[in-house]
Amino acid sequence: MSMQRYILSKKNPIIVISAVLIVLGFTSAMVFHNETVAVWSLAIASVLGVAPIAIQAYQALRVRVVSIDVLVTIAVAGAFFIRNFEESAIVTFLFLFGAFLEQRTINKTRSAIKELTEMAPESALKQMENGEFVEVEVDEVDEGDILLVKTGAKVPVDGAVLSGEGYINEASITGESVPVGKEKGSSVFAGTILDNGTLQIVAERVGEDTTFGRIIELVEEAQDSKSEAERFIDRFSKYYTPAVLVLAFIVWLISRDIELAITILVLGCPGALVIGVPVSNVAGIGNGARHGVLLKGSEVIGDFSRVDTVVFDKTGTLTVGNPKVADERIYGTDSEELMAYLASVEGESDHPLAKAIVEHIGSTEFYPVENTDVVKGGGIVAQVNGHRVAVGNAALMDQENVHMSKEVTADIASFEQKGNSLVLVSIDSELKALLGIRDQIRPGVKNDLKKLKKLGVKNLVVLSGDNQGTVDLVAQDLGLTEAHGHMLPEDKSAFIEELIGKGKIVAFVGDGVNDSPSLALAQIGIAMGSGTDVAIETSDVVLMNSDFSRLPHALGLAKATARNMRQNIIIAVGVVLVLLFSLFFSEWMNMSIGMLVHEASILVVILNGMRLLRYKLRPTREEK
Amino acid sequence: MHKATIQLEALICPSCVQKIEKATKGLSGVDQDSVKVMFNSSKVKFDFDADKISLEDVEKAITALGFEVIKSQAKAK
Numbered sequence: 001m002s003m004q005r006y007i008l009s010k011k012n013p014i015i016v017i018s019a020v021l022i023v024l025g026f027t028s029a030m031v032f033h034n035e036t037v038a039v040w041s042l043a044i045a046s047v048l049g050v051a052p053i054a055i056q057a058y059q060a061l062r063v064r065v066v067s068i069d070v071l072v073t074i075a076v077a078g079a080f081f082i083r084n085f086e087e088s089a090i091v092t093f094l095f096l097f098g099a100f101l102e103q104r105t106i107n108k109t110r111s112a113i114k115e116l117t118e119m120a121p122e123s124a125l126k127q128m129e130n131g132e133f134v135e136v137e138v139d140e141v142d143e144g145d146i147l148l149v150k151t152g153a154k155v156p157v158d159g160a161v162l163s164g165e166g167y168i169n170e171a172s173i174t175g176e177s178v179p180v181g182k183e184k185g186s187s188v189f190a191g192t193i194l195d196n197g198t199l200q201i202v203a204e205r206v207g208e209d210t211t212f213g214r215i216i217e218l219v220e221e222a223q224d225s226k227s228e229a230e231r232f233i234d235r236f237s238k239y240y241t242p243a244v245l246v247l248a249f250i251v252w253l254i255s256r257d258i259e260l261a262i263t264i265l266v267l268g269c270p271g272a273l274v275i276g277v278p279v280s281n282v283a284g285i286g287n288g289a290r291h292g293v294l295l296k297g298s299e300v301i302g303d304f305s306r307v308d309t310v311v312f313d314k315t316g317t318l319t320v321g322n323p324k325v326a327d328e329r330i331y332g333t334d335s336e337e338l339m340a341y342l343a344s345v346e347g348e349s350d351h352p353l354a355k356a357i358v359e360h361i362g363s364t365e366f367y368p369v370e371n372t373d374v375v376k377g378g379g380i381v382a383q384v385n386g387h388r389v390a391v392g393n394a395a396l397m398d399q400e401n402v403h404m405s406k407e408v409t410a411d412i413a414s415f416e417q418k419g420n421s422l423v424l425v426s427i428d429s430e431l432k433a434l435l436g437i438r439d440q441i442r443p444g445v446k447n448d449l450k451k452l453k454k455l456g457v458k459n460l461v462v463l464s465g466d467n468q469g470t471v472d473l474v475a476q477d478l479g480l481t482e483a484h485g486h487m488l489p490e491d492k493s494a495f496i497e498e499l500i501g502k503g504k505i506v507a508f509v510g511d512g513v514n515d516s517p518s519l520a521l522a523q524i525g526i527a528m529g530s531g532t533d534v535a536i537e538t539s540d541v542v543l544m545n546s547d548f549s550r551l552p553h554a555l556g557l558a559k560a561t562a563r564n565m566r567q568n569i570i571i572a573v574g575v576v577l578v579l580l581f582s583l584f585f586s587e588w589m590n591m592s593i594g595m596l597v598h599e600a601s602i603l604v605v606i607l608n609g610m611r612l613l614r615y616k617l618r619p620t621r622e623e624k
Numbered sequence: 625m626h627k628a629t630i631q632l633e634a635l636i637c638p639s640c641v642q643k644i645e646k647a648t649k650g651l652s653g654v655d656q657d658s659v660k661v662m663f664n665s666s667k668v669k670f671d672f673d674a675d676k677i678s679l680e681d682v683e684k685a686i687t688a689l690g691f692e693v694i695k696s697q698a699k700a701k
Contacts, residue, residue, distance in 0.1 A: 008690050059689045060639065063646040067639035103636045110634070110664055139697070224662035238642065274639075282664040 004055045011052050015100060018093045021045035025089065042085035049092030050076045066242040071265045074245070078262035079591060090592040091266060098599030102275075105606040109279045112286025112613055113223055117216050119172050119191055124156035125149070141206050149199045154191060158205040158212075161186045166197020172212060214537075218296060219289050223282045225297030230277050237270050244268030259590075260583075267579045267594040272601040276568030279609035284561030287615050292544035293554040298565070300540040304524045304555065305562035306505050310457050311496060311518075313510035314464035314474060317528055317548070319439035323352055325360035327420055327436030329411050338432050340365045342425055345382045345389050348372050353423055354380070354391075356437050375399070377465065377488040379423070390426045393467075402426045408434065416469030438470075442548050446478050451552035451617065455559065459504070463487045463495060493517040507541075509551065526551070556617040564612055568605040575601040625655065628679055628698040630668040632691050640691065644668060647685050653677030671701070 007014075021041040029038035050073060057069035072095050079088035124141050125133040125148040133148045138156045141147065146162065149155055155168065167179035172191040179195045182188060188201055191212035207213055226234070244265060252261035281298045288295045295301055312318050330338070343361045346354040348369055370383040378399065379392015390400045394412070397404065402424075404412075411434055415422055420436030449460055461482040464471045468485035475483030484495065496518050499506050508515070508522035519525030519539050527539035528546040543550045579597060582589040635641065641661045648668060649656045653676030660669045672682065679698045687693060 005690065056690060060643050063643055063650065063689070065639065065642045065646055067643065068637065069639070099636065103634065106636050107634055113664070220662070220665045220667070223664040241639075271637075275637075278663055 004059075007051050007055055011096060012100065014048055014052060015093065015096050018045045018049045018089065018096070021048075022089050022093060025086075039085055042089040043080075046076060046080055046085055046088035046092055049089065049096060050080075053092060053095060066245060068241065068269045068271065071241060071244060071269055074248075075262040075265040075591065078258050078265075082258050084259070087591045091595045094592070094595040094599050098595075098602060101599075101603055102606060105603065105610065106275075106279060109283040109606060109609050109613065110223075110286065112290050113219055113282065116219060116286075116289050119154075120212065120216060121154040121156040121190055125153075139207065141203055143203050143206055145203045147201050147203060149188075149194050149201060151194055151196050151198065154193055155188045155199075155201070157190050157201075157203040157207075158210040159188055159201040159203045161188060162200045162202050164197060164199040166199050167195045169193045169195050215294070218294060219285065222295060222297045222300075223285050224278075225281075225299065227277075227298040227302055230298060233273060233277065237274050240270050241268075263583060263589065263591045263594060266591045266598070267576070267583060267589075269598050270572075270576075271598060272572035272575060272605045273569070275602060276572050276605040276609070277565050279606050280561055280564040280568055280612060283609045283612035284557060284564065284615075287613050288554065288557055291553055291557075292547055292550050293557065294542035294544065295554070295558065295561075296540050296542075300524065301558045301561045301565075303505065304507065304541065304558035307507045307524060307555065308457060309459040309461065309499055309504040309506045310452060311461045311463060311492075311499070311506060311508045311522065312480075313492070313508075313515050313518075314439075314462050314466060314471060317509050317511060318445055318462060318474060318478065319441050323356045323421065323437045323439040325356055325435055326438040327415055327418065328360075329415075329434045331408070331431055331433065335433075336364075338425070338427070340367060341384045341387065341389050341427065342391060342433070344369050344384050345372075345380060345391050348382065349374070349380055351380075353421060353437050357391075357423065357435060360435075387427050388429070390429075391423060393422060394424065397424050397426060397431065400426055401429050402431050404431065416467050419470045419473035421466045421470055441474065441477060444549055448549055448552050449478055449480070452555060455552065455555050457555070461499075463492045489515065489517060493521050496521050511546070526554070553617050557612075557615055560615050561612055564609060568608055571601060571605055571608070625671045625701050626674050626679075626698045627671050627701045628669070628682070628696065630679075630683060630686065630693055631695040632666045632668065632686070632693060635663055635666045635691075643689055644686055644691065647689055648682060651677055651682060651685055654682065672698075674698075674700075 022045050025038045025041040025045065028034040028041070053069050054073045057067065057073040060067035060069055072091065076088045076092055079091065121138050123135050124138050126136045126141055127146040127148070128134050141157055147156060147159070161182050161184055163184055165183045168182050168188060169179050170189060170192045182199060188199065189212060190210035208217055247268070248261045248264040251264055252258060277298065281301070284301060285295050339361050343358055343364050344367045346357045347366065367384045372380065372382040374380050375392060375396055378396035379390065381388065381390045381400070390396055408431060412422060415434065415436040418436065420438050423435040423437060424431060425433040452460065459482060460480045461484070462471055462475055462480050463484050465487055466485050471483040471485035487495070492515065496506055496508060500523070506522045507524035507526055508518045509526040509528065510519055511528045516538050519527060524541060525539040526541040526543065528543050528548065541554055543554065575597060579589070579594055641663050645659060645661045648654055648659050648670060653673045655671040658671035662669070668686065679696055683693045683696060
């Protein structure tokens with residue numbers, strides 16, 4: 001056992017010694033015509049080189065796996081048996097040296113994700129029973145523990161500040177590198193860095209439960225998730241390697257040509273095929289992680305790359321999501337009382353429009369609110385100071401039997417035309433006020449949508465609960481292909497179902513709070529996550545820090561990664577076909593060349609995958 | 625049942641995954657369906673019955689295949 005491990009640990013010196021012996025063997029044969037030295041040095045190189053491979057083969061066979069090592073070991077043994085020491089020495093050397101290069105390069109493809117996981121905090125200053133703070137491993141911190149965070153240190157857990165003040169760089173969670181001020185009661189997140197100050201915090205979530213821990217786990221799962229095609233390749237390769245062995249044996253039985261049989265063993269190694277897709281996958285997802293885009297696995301990448309229809313939720317996605325009251329019309333008098341009632345009712349709701357109204361009214365008297373009834377897709381009805389107050393859209397007013405005068409209808413039309421969302425207020429079934437609330441379009445969205453079109457997205461659709469006027473205005477502004485207003489969450493998901501029924505490949509972009517059915521239903525659910533949302537869990541792609549501008553990069557990256565996978569599969573399959581073809585129809589093929597081409601093809605697919613780490617969307621003309 | 629994660633040295637050959645998977649699944653006390661060998665992150669995740677097998681036993685089985693264990697942890701579920 002220890003002998004086996006010793007040999008395996010000495011692979012690198014073995015490679016060097018093999019190389020020296022092979023050079024020695026060939027020079028003595030060709031320059032000095034000394035056959036004895038040549039044969040001996042090549043034979044020693046073969047035995048030395050095959051040792052670690054044979055050990056790996058033996059370990060694999062013990063758990064009943066026919067690995068590539070098994071094929072190579074038998075091939076080398078066969079070459080040795082027919083005294084073809086040149087071949088046996090060169091094949092073992094190439095195999096070992098190839099593996100060495102593969103290790104180096106494959107680590108590169110994983111580097112982006114490694115950078116991310118290495119940002120995880122490792123230690124914490126924990127308050128012990130005697131009140132002193134002692135440095136412990138982060139695994140030893142439990143919820144409720146009190147921790148000290150000093151300037152320059154990483155926050156070890158998600159928690160709340162107990163005392164102290166400071167500025168924290170939250171770039172690892174939000175992507176935003178401007179430090180955020182923290183004081184007593186503020187929330188802090190694991191993996192963020194305290195730029196200055198000292199904080200005492202209480203741990204609320206630790207380890208994998210922290211926001212950072214969840215992101216890391218998602219990325220880690222994603223890089224190893226497999227698409228249907230990959231699972232097929234896996235199943236295939238399980239039978240492929242033994243099949244090569246059987247084929248070589250049959251060829252030997254029929255032809256009695258050991259040379260031919262062992263060449264088949266070497267040529268049949270499946271390396272590049274099995275490794276090609278995972279390296280593209282890990283490099284693509286790594287690139288995304290670096291740029292605030294979480295792609296959840298290769299299946300997602302495949303679907304996303306074929307998207308032809310992108311459906312947006314309006315509020316919070318295309319717009320800033322911070323609507324403000326822009327227009328106001330009061331009917332009748334008593335407006336101070338009215339505003340107080342309105343603020344009291346809207347204070348009950350956390351709907352964005354309600355928040356905008358409360359903000360707009362500002363400081364006022366608040367009344368106790370009773371019998372609050374939230375009407376889905378309508379608004380809110382409640383009892384205030386003995387009056388029945390209804391706040392909501394036209395449908396709710398209808399339901400409340402509110403009479404709409406001609407004046408009101410005209411106002412509604414003009415408000416809608418300006419792109420407002422409408423909120424009507426009635427007290428005891430009498431219309432009192434009309435409010436127009438507007439949201440701003442996110443800066444840069446127009447350009448981002450242009451990039452999506454350039455990437456081949458044909459339909460850009462916006463869905464919103466707002467009125468058609470508002471939505472049309474946004475669509476016109478941004479150059480969308482379709483706009484639908486008056487949509488409840490279930491209408492949105494029904495609409496998406498319809499699109500899918502028509503054979504479209506649909507991505508839905510939303511903030512995930514009320515859009516989870518649509519996120520789940522679309523082939524690709526894209527969540528605008530600030531890093532703490534549940535949407536991170538239910539979606540397929542997450543744009544960190546709710547940054548819309550990352551969407552084109554995400555799509556471009558998915559396309560580039562899918563393309564890269566296809567290239568790697570073609571390279572791998574092509575190489576095997578060419579090798580087998582050459583074996584049967586040409587003279588120049590032998591074991592050494594086979595191994596060389598085989599190892600080279602593995603390196604080519606790894607290097608090809610590595611290109612994805614540097615992928616960047618080409619800037620549009622305006623940006624240049 | 626305990627849930628375990630073993631971090632291995634960087635895996636490079638895909639047949640490594642097959643080997644480790646078979647070896648881990650073959651141990652009694654390890655829940656076969658839970659075994660997941662992750663190639664890119666070079667991790668093994670599985671559930672096991674602490675009364676029948678210890679984390680060290682599983683580590684030993686993997687080391688016996690020639691893979692170095694870097695870190696491991698187990699948590700009761």
